[in-house]
Amino acid sequence: MSQDSRRWKKHTKRTDNTEKERKHETVANSKKARDEKTLLPSRDVVSTCNEFLPWLQQKAGIEISSVLTIGNSIYGRSLFASKFIQAGDCILKVPFSVQLTPDNVLPEIRSLLGDNVGNVARLAIVLLVERKMGEDSGWAPYISSLPQAGELHSTIFWSKKELEMVRQSPVYKETINQQTQIEKEFLAIRPALDRFPQIFEDITFKDFLHAYAVVGSRAWGSSKGLSLIPFADFLNHDGYSEALLLGDEHKQVSEVIADRDYDPGEQVLIRYGKFSNSTLLVDFGFTISYNTYDQVQIWVSIPEHDPLRIMKLELLDKHRMQTITNTNDVDSSGHSFIIKEVRSSRGKGKGIPQSLRAFVRVLSASSPQELKDLEMEAAKNDGRLARRPLKDMSREIQAHQILLSQIVHLIQEYDASIKRLRPVNLPSIDRQLSLRRRMAHDLLTGELRVLKSAYAWLTSYCYTLSTGNVHPSAPG
Numbered sequence: 001m002s003q004d005s006r007r008w009k010k011h012t013k014r015t016d017n018t019e020k021e022r023k024h025e026t027v028a029n030s031k032k033a034r035d036e037k038t039l040l041p042s043r044d045v046v047s048t049c050n051e052f053l054p055w056l057q058q059k060a061g062i063e064i065s066s067v068l069t070i071g072n073s074i075y076g077r078s079l080f081a082s083k084f085i086q087a088g089d090c091i092l093k094v095p096f097s098v099q100l101t102p103d104n105v106l107p108e109i110r111s112l113l114g115d116n117v118g119n120v121a122r123l124a125i126v127l128l129v130e131r132k133m134g135e136d137s138g139w140a141p142y143i144s145s146l147p148q149a150g151e152l153h154s155t156i157f158w159s160k161k162e163l164e165m166v167r168q169s170p171v172y173k174e175t176i177n178q179q180t181q182i183e184k185e186f187l188a189i190r191p192a193l194d195r196f197p198q199i200f201e202d203i204t205f206k207d208f209l210h211a212y213a214v215v216g217s218r219a220w221g222s223s224k225g226l227s228l229i230p231f232a233d234f235l236n237h238d239g240y241s242e243a244l245l246l247g248d249e250h251k252q253v254s255e256v257i258a259d260r261d262y263d264p265g266e267q268v269l270i271r272y273g274k275f276s277n278s279t280l281l282v283d284f285g286f287t288i289s290y291n292t293y294d295q296v297q298i299w300v301s302i303p304e305h306d307p308l309r310i311m312k313l314e315l316l317d318k319h320r321m322q323t324i325t326n327t328n329d330v331d332s333s334g335h336s337f338i339i340k341e342v343r344s345s346r347g348k349g350k351g352i353p354q355s356l357r358a359f360v361r362v363l364s365a366s367s368p369q370e371l372k373d374l375e376m377e378a379a380k381n382d383g384r385l386a387r388r389p390l391k392d393m394s395r396e397i398q399a400h401q402i403l404l405s406q407i408v409h410l411i412q413e414y415d416a417s418i419k420r421l422r423p424v425n426l427p428s429i430d431r432q433l434s435l436r437r438r439m440a441h442d443l444l445t446g447e448l449r450v451l452k453s454a455y456a457w458l459t460s461y462c463y464t465l466s467t468g469n470v471h472p473s474a475p476g
């Protein structure tokens, strides 16, 4: 891929992390994508698709793609190679002029929207206006191609009972927070909508929620804040693909460069971002069965009965490890850490986050002197608190065992939640519930895998400290 990094900007769905991918997984996934080849466009899809690209090209005044066609796959609509594509080829080019952005909100409505109305809500308003215009909309073919009510599976649409399936995961609280946020935004825009009864008279919260989720699952971050990019948004996600949607500010187009060769008929996939299943589920309404970007949020706090609690909190605060108060629970204030899959404890790969290990070292202190020693050590080194193993080996082991016991507890809870989900594919339950159960299963098993890897790392670390030997089950 040859790109001028000064001109090119990666369109983002959310901030990427920088975790490296494993080569064998990339290969396995390329095979999966090749297997998709069998899912060629069905006839009804072909007729809609035959009209869509010519319509968009006419609107844009340029050719958007000569190598892709729209078809159907197990992921819904998708783009397929219509000719042989070589790695490095530009496979589509969508001009900014045929993208929908928050700037498309009618000026008379825009002037009534406050700063508290974000870009997703603004784009949702654009979709509602265009949908209301029906065939008179200049975007009618695009609007009618978007998913209908009932076709989206983001957790914000899950019933209370369905959400119970993922209560164990941070997705549960994230979903509730997002639902609250969308309700707030709807209340904030309602007065503006009420000024245009001819357009919005019959718009309900449900309509807004649907439009909001359509934007959330299809729009890309761009220089306009957010952009819906017709045609490119038929591309499905493959976490191992190196192909990204890029924006060229100079040429005013969004482009995709093929990351590998494709035979005619193969489904072309890109990577939306290095997203965990929790992000994919909340924002896009799908999961993948083995997601290397999975992660778990660990919530740790200093017990109320700890006589050194105030001193510890002050020390953490002073070293920028601030306590978070969880507004959803009365009794939860603490510190939150993200754990990703932990690889070997013997040098290679990522271990437990240093900040979490520092926290448990502070947590394990049993005298004011130990806390003072930690503070002095930080001042003598790079200023960061408790980043080195504690000098007292038994205290270092104890600190990590505190974390280990919390992880063991979480593993038991995840195990129990997963057991309650089984079997995931009961023929007697409806398709939607079966699909959502499978997603809940993917989510929980991915998070459990991360927890188990952290457990293995910690067990091995404590064993090595206490015996001086490498743990027998440690990878070689």
Ligand SMILES: C[S@@+](CC[C@H](N)C(=O)[O-])C[C@H]1O[C@@H](n2cnc3c(N)ncnc32)[C@H](O)[C@@H]1O
Residues within 6 Å of the ligand: 074, 075, 076, 077, 078, 147, 217, 218, 233, 234, 235, 236, 237, 238, 284, 285, 286, 287, 288
């Ligand atoms: C940008 S759209 C892609 C086009 C979409 N398939 C359609 O029918 O319009 C994103 C949506 O496609 C689906 N999707 C994309 N990649 C997927 C994947 N790897 N597995 C399952 N669903 C996927 C999800 O429904 C997601 O919200």
